[in-house]
Amino acid sequence: EVQLLESGGDLVQPGGSLRLSCAASGFTFSSYAMSWVRQGPGKGLEWVSTISGSGDRVDYADSVKGRFTISRDNSKNTLYLQMNSLRGEDTAVFYCAKVGAITPPNFDYWGQGTLVTVSS
């Protein structure tokens, strides 16, 4: 059974940093791209970042480029999101999602989410 478990969400001051983790199990982690998707309070879904299975290709939404860094440790089956220079508009539930194997791509499994609150 595929499981994705996020952690690391917290209350942080504007300008602060936070690292999110997503522990994966139930599939061959290194074979799949992984993404982070966020959802602000009462808002819709926003794609944040994606990393390839090997970790050699990454991409970011313009809203986080230069502030967030996605990475993965395939030996630990874990996905990360390092978030720096946090702003109030980054307040959201952050989900990690597995990119499905079929084409066209989709997010076939999601974690339960972790809440990041940016406030003084």
Add this chain to the structure above:
Amino acid sequence: IQMTQSPSSLSASVGDRVTITCRASQSISRYLNWYQQKPGKAPKLMIYAASALQNGVPSRFSGSGSGTEFSLTISSLQPEDFATYYCQQTYSTPRDTFGGGTKVEMK
């Protein structure tokens, strides 16, 4: 690529046929997925490639469309179907974009 869903919300009764529309700002072929999200829960993939049913999804759900116009139809709404539905384009992957969502509420 901008994705526009309509309506943003709708009220329906159990047994109703419900259709949600998603429009892309440019042609995305059939690179269109639909997700269901219930309050406090993660989204769940329902339909991929515009019309393919994800494993385990009831057959009352169907998707259609290509190019810029897509729709999700629930043939006979069940109590567990009250939720918010999002379309997602993956034509420009990894720079995917989601529609604004359609909340299906009980009348």
